[in-house]
Amino acid sequence: MAIFDEARFIRLVEARFGTAPLPGAPLTIGDDCALIAPGPGLTAVTTDTMVEGVHFKRAWATAKQIGQRLAAVNLSDLAGMGAEPTFALLSVSLTHDVTEGWAKGFLDGFATELESHGCRVVGGNMTAAPAALSFTVTLMGRLPKRGGLLRSGAKVGDLVCVTGTLGDGALGYLDLTAGRKSALAGRYLSPTPRVEWGQLLLRERLATACMDISDGLALDLERMLAASGGHSARIDLGKIPLSPAARRREPTDDFWRTVVAGGDDYELLFTVNPRKEARLSRLVSEGVLTASIIGRVESPRSGAPVRVIRPDGTPFSLSSAGWLHGGSPVNRR
Ligand SMILES: [Mg+2]
Structure with a gap:
C-alpha cells in the first residue's frame, strides 16, 4: 500500500514498455515528446477515455483485465477503419489507493493486448486523481494512401453484416451488475478487437461501409445509415449470430433487446x-473471417431507421418499459 508518486510510476512504465527506439519510432518514452516516422500512407488516430465508476469497476476485474480491456476497446476503433495498429499514448489519473502491484498488473495487461496486435506505447502522462481512476488512450494505426473503411459508404440494397457474435458483452455486463460470474461476464471484461478482420475487409475491398459496434447494433447501425446519407435498414432477428453461451439463455424479448441494443460487442x-456476396461467403468458408449477413440497407422510410423483424415476419420492438429508442439501460455511453 503506497501513495503513488510520478517518478515511481514512470519507472514501472519504462520497465514494462521499454525506452529503446522502435521501428518507425526513433524516440519513445523519456523525452518531452516521442518521435515517430509513420512512413507512406495515412495515419489513423483515435482517442478515448475510461473513467472508474462509469466505464469500469475495480471490484469486477483484475488490474490486468482492466488494462487489457482499455487497450482492446481502443484497438476496436482502429479495427473499424481497417487500420494496422502502430503506436499508443497512455495518460493515467491515479487515485492514492493504487498500489504498485495494481499498477504493474494494469500496465502489463495494457501492453500485452497492444503488443499482440503489433502496437507499442511511445509516451504518456500521469497525474493524481482525487476520487476516481481515469485513463485516456490515443492510438495510431497505419492505412494505405487511399484511406480506411468509413461509415459513410453504405448503399441501398447492400447486405448488412456483422463479425463474430452479438450480445455477449451486454449479457455479461448484466451478469456482473447482478453479481453473477459467468462465461459472458468474461466476454464483457475481455473483448476481442477485430483488428485483423478490419484489415482484411479493407484489403479485399469488400465493405462499402464499416465501423466497430461499441454502443449496440441498433444505435451503431443508425449512425452508419445516417453517415451514409439517411438510409433505413431491415435486420432479421433470426440471423443474428449468437455464441453458444448466449444461445443457452432464454430467448425472451428482453434477451433480444439486450443483444440488439445492449452494446459492448466490439464486433x-x-x-x-x-454482387460480392460470393466473395464474402468464400472468406467465411475458408475460415479467414467469421461474419454473418443479418439484413439489408433500404430506402429511407418514416419512423425509426432500423426495423427489426422476427423470424415469423412480424416486427420486433426495441422499445419497452425502461428501453428507450437507441439507448437501453445497458447502453451507458
Ligand atoms: Mg467506434
Missing part, C-alpha cells in the same frame, strides 16, 4: 454490395 458492423 465489426459492415455493409457489402450484394
